[in-house]
Amino acid sequence: MSNSAGFLIDGLQYANWSEKIFRQMRQGGVDAVHVTITYHENFRETVHVIEKWNRWFETYPDLIFQGFRAADIDLARETGRTAIFFGSQNPSCIEDDIGLVEVLHRLGLRFMQLTYNNQSLLATGCYESDDMGLTRMGREVVREMNRVGLVVDMSHSAERSTLEAIDHSTRPIAITHANPAFWHPALRNKSDTVLQALSESGGFLGLSLYPHHLKGKSDCSVQSFCDMVARTVDCMGPEQVGLGSDLCQDQPDSIVEWMRVGRWTKSIDYGEGSASAPGFPPMPDFFADNRDFGNIRAGLVAAGLDQTTIDGVMGNNWKRFFDLSFDPQ
């Protein structure tokens, strides 16, 4: 993989980070990863996570470094390391303070979901029964995110909110980790209407390998996944699709509970799971960790995609999107 001319970029991971995983990134030839650093954490708690990342960057400078702009992916390739770009899956990190958008961008935040599964101060999450679209603060924050170069991510948002974000944002938005509902109708997967609006606005779709988003879940085959990629490329165009694996490697089940429950309820919420399967689902055979991207590349060849499109999906498309998205307007 690392000998390929194309970049290898993963549009979302949230692993239980360790030297082992950073070494696997290198073994897999991964040039850049957008990592989730925060869900329901407030600003100070999010900064504490950034401090942890700073320790990892200091401890493993030969494996990883923090990415701030697309050119850092070239640097990663030149120096044989993986560039780590920060993102948030919920706007808890900006609290009720629009000024924290610029502060967190300065600290390296490059993606922020306007919602996780619930209503936020900004928009409606995909698990609410009603969807009010962008809130008053949501419209202000999207404008500020556009200004500083923080990408609006609507992976976990409800449909109307997503369409309004696409419409209101003056820069292309991303859905970093989800699949088309036409392939697997999960609540988290996206309708044709959303995919079309995303595509027409220059937005980006990162295709997910999280079992709940896969047809056949943990039993999904690489060819089923790659045929879906080919169909999505037909629908979205060859340059606006990439991978957002949603790899949650080595996480204990207490983490998926935090992701789903945060501090908003005293009960258990199973999210995409269920009472009988409350934890992280097992990953599909063909994608267990960062060393397995070659299986997907091979599957894309078998699905009949041309080399340029395959290189695009594996990383070159994200590279171009990062290049357009992270600098101030």
Place this chain on the structure above:
Amino acid sequence: MSNSAGFLIDGLQYANWSEKIFRQMRQGGVDAVHVTITYHENFRETVHVIEKWNRWFETYPDLIFQGFRAADIDLARETGRTAIFFGSQNPSCIEDDIGLVEVLHRLGLRFMQLTYNNQSLLATGCYESDDMGLTRMGREVVREMNRVGLVVDMSHSAERSTLEAIDHSTRPIAITHANPAFWHPALRNKSDTVLQALSESGGFLGLSLYPHHLKGKSDCSVQSFCDMVARTVDCMGPEQVGLGSDLCQDQPDSIVEWMRVGRWTKSIDYGEGSASAPGFPPMPDFFADNRDFGNIRAGLVAAGLDQTTIDGVMGNNWKRFFDLSFDPQ
């Protein structure tokens, strides 16, 4: 002043910032200012001040911008603006968390005093009766400041603590705003011992125009001040001396109370003032605001300093010090 080849840099101001003051910086041809953004504020409160500065940078982009490295002073000169560098007068902003050193450096903090007037978690302030030197955390934090490129500032620290900081720091430290005690024996001014150790270690002294640090206080003449500059240059060498005006323009007296009292006492502490003169003292005639640096330059000529030394004191020396100090090691 703006036609001069030399840079004009002020090593400390803490004004009640406004468009008026930013315009005066431009009228005075000031290329860069180290501004105090925080005293006793904790991390979150400090970030709120940074948010305020971000609004000023957004509102007055033709007058000011945030400086992160010495090269930004060249950019300031080329674009006719003033580069603003952040500093803290107390380590409250890092709380008890060494990880915040790198976070605040990323947000642009370039100077941090290890103490204000009192004992801190790091060292002893100049108003304590005993001086224990650097604390255990102080030694760790100085090492971390050295690593990331955050300058140790000992302007308000006690003597032993200052000498230990000079000794322990692997990079030159600064006293951004104080004068030699040989000229005016204020508690805040520095002994020959400190000046010699500072000089021998490559450290930097910013000379203060705050009346309590001046011989004759508010009645100090420009020639008395400039003769002191000449004598300090003889003692410290011509390249390690600059200005740190400590200009607190337009501040209400409630601010000097916050600086002195913070949240550490329920009583009033008068610091360098007194019960009969509790507020900010009036500035000397020759230096009221950023348009008055020319008076000092003229005074330095009259004091018999050569052109290179004068250009050094007015800003070229700070420029060189910034260049050595702000990048990670």
